[in-house]
Amino acid sequence: MGLDVRTIEHALLTGKWDDRLSASEDAPVVKFAQNVVNGDFSDLKSQPSRDLFTVTASTEATLDRPFPAWFKFSDPSTGTSTVEDELLRLVCAVACLHAFLQVNWTGPDLDIKPLDLLTLTPELSQVVNEDLLHQKAVAELAYGGEPAYHLAKAPLFLLLARLLLDTSFQHIDSAPWWRLRTWRVHQQVLDEPVAVPPDVMTSVELLLDSFATEPDIAGRLLLEQGLLEHYVGHDKSAADYFVRAARATQLEYELTGALGKRTKFQQTELTQLILLAESRKRGDADGDGADANLETSGAVDAGGDSTAGTAGPSPPDTAIPAIPETLALNDDTLLEQTAFTSSSTAGTPGSRLSHIDPASQPALHPLDQSILLALCLNVKNLSPAHGLTTEQMTPYVARVLSHPRNWSVHTMALLLRSRLEANRTRTVERATLQLQALVDQMPTADSPLAERLLLIHAIVLPSRWEMERELALRFLSIGVVKSALEIFERLEMWEEVVRCWQSMERTDKAVAIVRDLLEGRKAEADTVIARGKAAFSATRMQVRDATREAKLWCLLGDLEPERGLEHYTRAWEVSKASSGRAMRSLGGYYFARGNYPDAVTCLRRAVAINPLLSRSWFVLGCAYVRQEDWESARDAFVRCVTIDDEDGESWNNLASMYLRMGEAGKTVAIDEDDESVEAAENAAREGRPEDAEKRIPFSNKLLAFRALKQGLKYAYDNWRMWTNYMIVAVDVGEFSEACRALARVVEHRAAKDGAACVDEDVLDKLVDAVTRGTGEAGSHGGEGIDELTAGASKVNTSTGLARRVTDLFEGVILPRVSSPRIFRARARLLTAEGRYEDALNAYLDGYRAGPAGMMERGETDVEKWREAVGEVEEIVDVLRNFGPRVDGFKWKLQARSVVRTFMGRTKDFEDEPEWARLTTLQEEIRKED
Known part of the structure; x- marks a missing residue:
């Protein structure tokens, strides 16, 4: 009877063994696969897996070759491998990967060592030991110019899993999926995320149609794709995957409001944010028979105590699993969790979740809980860093914590809650203690390993060292520097150690530590162990992680800026031209000193090594700007916003590059062809004079407008961006947006700049856009108005521009600032509305606010007086034109008063020729009586 490969693959992926396989299959690889699913990796030490890990060479020269050259399975496939051979490779890869996760992520401690896997010749067994394998594996796990964490335990397991999965598979469909999982774990071992090979993502797309036909399998695959995208910073793509995963598993969820109380003394129930969620009913057909009655399981309150569900006692197969310790808040004001009012009509009207009682929601499937946690991560990524983000994330976490179903998922939920509570005075203590408890639980065996590994790929649970690092950073944030320093030193995270000493203003101590490490006076843990081995020959001492050493040289360069060039160059040489950190540091060094050509050279190398760091692209773009290479700068800032869509400064610079390229005569095509764009472009063309070719092309302006609009979502308080946006909006005919931008600028700058915060040219254009559209355009002010205003005014008037401009005057500008030109613009708008008295x-x-109205006796500035004479003549003309339209308004009296008062204050200028104009004007007013 042939192997049921598809079922075995399914069991490996889901972490649940199908007992029918054990009864029907007698092949050793099937028993091996069953043990791996159950969390037992001891078969790696026996046949036939040891044959797979036989070192093919027998001389000491083998030790200087990379690991792929040690084993036969790393050779290109000849296409003759059998199904059983490929399945063995897959099972060994899964066992190695999960062994690495056990020892570094989930615990408890592992009972096998990497050396137990290898079959060595007697000659090699004399020189190969665990420490050599460790150092060599760490060095070879460095990728994309980023070093791997050197204290990761048993790194050879991860490297072997990756090497096995990089071989060719003709009979195993799920190998690309396991390759995806291995690469995500590999990413978490590196100092910074790096770009993964493109085929890692593309190779699993076909599985959705050919392999992942079950809802939960499809949902799990989409979720894991999204988590990899999330980890490398592709937030929009990750969001799409998370939503598709929820759709695949048929998870229903809705963020809404429900009445409830959050404090112990609250008397009135208020609307609280809540996440309503419900899993689909699962049966044995889904392979999750134990979850068929999830709604009958108990819930766990914030203190960790089990409470019975509303549907009766839990059956034996749905008993609450062992979960991490959940610390109680024990606050004198806040409740442990929001107490929602029981209701049968929760959610929005017509919602499919309106039947759920917010006070007693049904338990969720663990996979659905993982999806909710992923959606919670996405809220954090796509929202600004302010209180609203915490309020949005909290309901997701609370929904998962209410019904613990899996050790790893519950651990992740507690970790997220700890992060959310870290910045609140009443919860910071629990946040820190909870994180400490999560760190302490790792080595324990309070739950089976199979339970811990069941959904480890469906969440972004940090490694042991990352969780301890987070705890140290938490200590640092609350001022417990000594405890943080002890953790960082134990983890040998020297960059953080240096920061601690710098925070204590002991830079000399930081420099001494780095120099001691580089010169051998202070050794890292793996080096100390290696030196104690008598069998460790002198040639083997040369095996060292060059990328990590390069990082130390860069750190020394940061601490000694006067010798930075020397240290950064040494780092680049030590890494053999592979350290992205060295090139980033050199690029920053040259940029800070104005050497932009060398900065560009270094930063281009840096982004070639690791293209996922937006800061490198940003500085590269700025260097191109200084060289006036607008097109290259545009490309750099495009990469910035591609990596980090929330980088408002990069969006602003990108907009500037589009305009600069236009000034240089380069037109950028618009990537969409809709009627609104065409209409606006036609309006712009019609309004341009004959020298239009000398102006910035409309397409460049429109792209700049869109870039600024996107950037303002993430830099809402940046008044400079609002100013740029306002000007470009006027240029492309988006007068409503220009109106909004001008209002923001005035609100930001009025207290400091006064009337200077109002761009009066823009204000005149906005008024012209309204007045010309109503046929009431006057000739007062607004000189140099572009015909584009007239071309777009009718559209803007019909969409409420007049109301927007009126609100701008009455609600924003005039309550804060005023000037003669602002009053005249306001008057033209009122005239267009027929409000002649106003x-x-x-x-x-x-x-009154101008030179004529404010001129005092004794003025000696003739030019200022002549300007004031013109203002007097203009206000008299205004009174003549509009005074008769206002019933009961004595405009002649007002005109005489204006002229008489002005002449009385400025008698010192009677000898000037313009004085005759004032006399004539006074006579004309008298004759009109």
Whole structure:
């Protein structure tokens, strides 16, 4: 009877063994696969897996060759491998990967060592030991210029899993999926995320159609793809995968409001944010028979105590699993968790979840819980760092914590809650203690290993060292520097050690530590162990992680900026031209000193090594700007916003590059062809003079407008960006947006800059856009108005531009600042609306605020007086034109008063020729009586 490969693959992927396989299959590889699913990796030490890990060479020269050259399975496939051979390779890879996860992620401690796997010749067995394998594996796990964490336990397991999965598989469909999982674990071992090979993602796409036909399998695959995208910073793509995963598993969820109380003394129930969620009913057909009655299982409150569910006692197969310790809040005001009012009509009207009682929601399937936690991560990534983010994330975490179903998922939920509570005064203590408890639980055996590994690939649980690092950073944030320093030193995270000493203003101590490490006076843990081995020959001492040493040289360069060039160059040489950190540091060094050509050279090498770090692209773009290479700068800032869509500064710079390219005569094509774009472009063309070719192309302006609009979502308080956005919005005919931008600038700058915060040219254009559209355009002010205003004014008027501009004056500008030109613009708007009395008053306010109205006796500036004479003549013309339209308004009296008062204050200028104009004007007013 042939192997049921598909069922075995399914069991390995889901972590649940099908007992029918054990009864029907007698091949050794099937028993091996069953043990791996159950968390037993001891078969790696016996046949036939030891044959797979036989070192093919027998001389000491083998030790200087990379691991792929040690084993036969790393050779290109000849296409003659059998199904059983490929299955053995897959099972060994899964066992190695999960062994690495056990020893570094989930615990408890592992009972096998990497050396137990290898079959060595007697000659090699004399020189190969665990420490050599460790150092060599760490060095070879470095990728994309980023070093692997050197204290990761048994790194050879991860390297072997990757080497096995990189071989060719003709009969195993799920190998690309396991390759995806291995690469995500590999990413978490590196100092910084790096770009994975493109085929890692593309090779699993076909599985959705050919292999992952079951809802949970499809949902798990989509979720894991999204988690890899999340880890490398592709948040939009990750969000799409998470939503598709929820859709695949038929998870229903809705973020809504429900009445409840959050404090112990609260008397009135208020609307609280809540996540309603419900899993689909699962049966034996889904392979999750134990979860068929999830709604009958108990819940766990914030203190970790089990409470019975509403549907009766839990059956034996749905008993609550062993879970990490959940610390109680024990606050004198806040409740342990929000107490929601029992209701049968929760959610929005017409919602499919309206039947759920917010006070007693059904338990969720563990996979659905993982999806909710992933969606919670995405809320954090796509939202600004302010309180609303915490409020949005908390309901997701609370929904998962209410019904613990899996050790790893519950651990992840507690970790997220700890992060959310770290910045609140009443919860910071529990946040720190909870994180400490999670760190302490790792070595324990309070739950089976198979339970811990069941959904380890469906969450982004940090490794042991990352969780301890997070605890140290938490200590650092609350001022417990000594405890943080002890953890960092034990973990040998020297960069963080240096930061601790710098925070204590002991830079000399930081420099001494780094120099001691580089010069051998202070050794890291693996080096100390290696030196104690008598069998460790002198040639083997040369096996060292060059990428990690290069990082130390870079760290020394940061601490000694006066010798930075020397240290960064040494780092680049030590790494044999592979350290992205060295090139990033050199690029920053040259940029800070104005050497932009060398900065560009170094930063281009840095982004070639690791293209996922947006900061490198940003500095590269700035260096191109200094060289006035607008096109290359545009490309660099495009990469910035591709990596980090929330980088408002990069969006602003990208917009600037589009405009600069236009000034240089380079037109950028618009990637969409809709009627609104075409209409706006036609309006712009119609309004341009004959020298249009000398202006920035409309397509460049439109792209700049879109870039600024996107950037303002993440830099809402940046008034400079609002100013740029306002100007570009006027240029592309988006007057409503220009109105909004001007309002933001005034709100930000009025207290500091006064009337100077108002761009009066833009204000005049906005008023013209309204007045010309109503046929009431006047000739007062607004000189140099582009015909584009007239081309787009009718559309903007019909969409409420007049109301927006009116609100801008009445609600934003005039309550804060004023100037003659602002009053005149306001008067023109009122005139267009037919409000002649208000318009006259606005004109008069503008006159009083101008030179003529504020001129005092004794003025000696002739030019200022001549300008004031023109203002007097203008206000008299305004009174003549609009005064008769206002019933009961004595405009002649007002005009005489204006002229008489001005002449009385400025008698010192009677000998000037312009004085005759004032006399004539006074006579004309008298004759009109």
